[in-house]
Amino acid sequence: QVQLVESGGGLVQAGGSLRLSCAASGGTFTRYTMGWFRQAPGKEREFVAAINWGAGRAYADSVKGRFTISRDNAGNTVFLQMNSLKPEDTAVYYCARGPLFGGAEATPAQYNSWGQGTQVTVSS
Numbered sequence: 001q002v003q004l005v006e007s008g009g010g011l012v013q014a015g016g017s018l019r020l021s022c023a024a025s026g027g028t029f030t031r032y033t034m035g036w037f038r039q040a041p042g043k044e045r046e047f048v049a050a051i052n053w054g055a056g057r058a059y060a061d062s063v064k065g066r067f068t069i070s071r072d073n074a075g076n077t078v079f080l081q082m083n084s085l086k087p088e089d090t091a092v093y094y095c096a097r098g099p100l101f102g103g104a105e106a107t108p109a110q111y112n113s114w115g116q117g118t119q120v121t122v123s124s
Contacts, residue, residue: 035096089122
C-alpha cells in the first residue's frame with residue numbers, strides 16, 4: 001500500500017510562492033498518474049494539477065500559468081510549484097496517486113491513495 005506524505009505548505013502573502021512536495025513510499029510510483037487537489041473550508045475537493053507516467057500534464061483553469069507540477073521518479077516525489085499566489089488559493093492541498101499508465105486525470109474518483117494534506121494560507 002503506497003503512503004503519500006505532503007510537505008511545504010505554510011503562510012505566504014499574496015503574490016508569493018510556495019513549493020509543495022509529496023513523497024511516496026511503500027508502493028510503485030513511476031508508472032502511475034500523480035495529482036494535486038485542494039479543499040477550502042465549506043467547499044468540495046477540487047482538482048489542481050496532474051502528471052502522468054509520460055510527463056503529460058493537466059491543470060485547472062484557475063492555476064494555469066501560475067502553478068507547475070513535476071515529478072522526480074528516482075526520488076519517488078512529485079512537486080507543485082505555486083507562484084503568484086492569491087488569497088483564493090488558500091486550502092488544504094492533497095497529493096494523490098491515480099491510475100496505472102493513465103492520463104493526467106482530473107477526477108478525484110480516479111485516485112485511490114491520498115496523503116493527509118498540507119495547509120496553504122495566502123494572506124491579502
